[in-house]
Amino acid sequence: GDQVEQSPSALSLHEGTGSALRCNFTTTMRAVQWFRKNSRGSLINLFYLASGTKENGRLKSAFDSKERYSTLHIRDAQLEDSGTYFCAGSGSFNKLTFGAGTRLAVCP
Amino acid sequence: NAGVIQTPRHKVTGKGQEATLWCEPISGHSAVFWYRQTIVQGLEFLTYFRNQAPIDDSGMPKERFSAQMPNQSHSTLKIQSTQPQDSAVYLCASSLDWGGAETLYFGSGTRLTVL
Numbered sequence: 001g002d003q004v005e006q007s008p009s010a011l012s013l014h015e016g017t018g019s020a021l022r023c024n025f026t027t028t029m030r031a032v033q034w035f036r037k038n039s040r041g042s043l044i045n046l047f048y049l050a051s052g053t054k055e056n057g058r059l060k061s062a063f064d065s066k067e068r069y070s071t072l073h074i075r076d077a078q079l080e081d082s083g084t085y086f087c088a089g090s091g092s093f094n095k096l097t098f099g100a101g102t103r104l105a106v107c108p
Numbered sequence: 109n110a111g112v113i114q115t116p117r118h119k120v121t122g123k124g125q126e127a128t129l130w131c132e133p134i135s136g137h138s139a140v141f142w143y144r145q146t147i148v149q150g151l152e153f154l155t156y157f158r159n160q161a162p163i164d165d166s167g168m169p170k171e172r173f174s175a176q177m178p179n180q181s182h183s184t185l186k187i188q189s190t191q192p193q194d195s196a197v198y199l200c201a202s203s204l205d206w207g208g209a210e211t212l213y214f215g216s217g218t219r220l221t222v223l
Contacts, residue, residue: 035214086151098150
């Protein structure tokens with residue numbers, strides 16, 4: 001079945017710095033979505049991409065269906081960016097397959 | 109727009125009892141999904157409906173789990189004879205449509221604890 005390998009599983013950043021999260025897909029995905037779990041535990045959609053890149057504020061995401069990966073870049077990290085981030089691919093049978101998540105901690 | 113509404117937020121059942129979870133999708137959304145989240149398995153797909161019709165229930169444990177969508181404004185997930193391993197956060201999500209091409213909006217989930 002479809003599988004999604006998300007890395008790193010945990011990440012610690014100082015305020016103002018940046019890093020990237022990555023998801024590798026074992027099969028060709030038609031699209032990818034990135035989510036962040038908020039303080040109430042809800043999954044909030046950050047990006048939907050069928051190809052290329054999208055940017056929103058300090059976040060930027062890229063998706064390469066052919067190479068089977070997607071990335072989420074965070075720049076100028078702020079304390080409120082702390083949380084768990086998930087990627088999910090739309091593959092076979094029109095359902096999302098989620099990565100295991102990345103726990104991001106932003107420190108002063 | 110209140111988003112996807114799930115009730116109850118928390119449910120505790122005894123082993124062998126039945127649990128019914130409710131979901132109200134965003135108005136106008138034609139696709140409704142159920143997922144389950146556990147620490148061990150992460151987020152797992154259970155089932156989804158499109159225009160109230162069941163499309164794919166490949167993630168549903170066959171014997172005790174069932175899902176329905178009697179009208180466009182709500183869906184239910186029923187678990188009969190609950191077992192401790194059913195304890196999880198059950199998430200409902202909706203999207204405008206589904207061709208692999210629509211943003212998914214999640215509810216806050218129902219945390220089910222089976223004692």
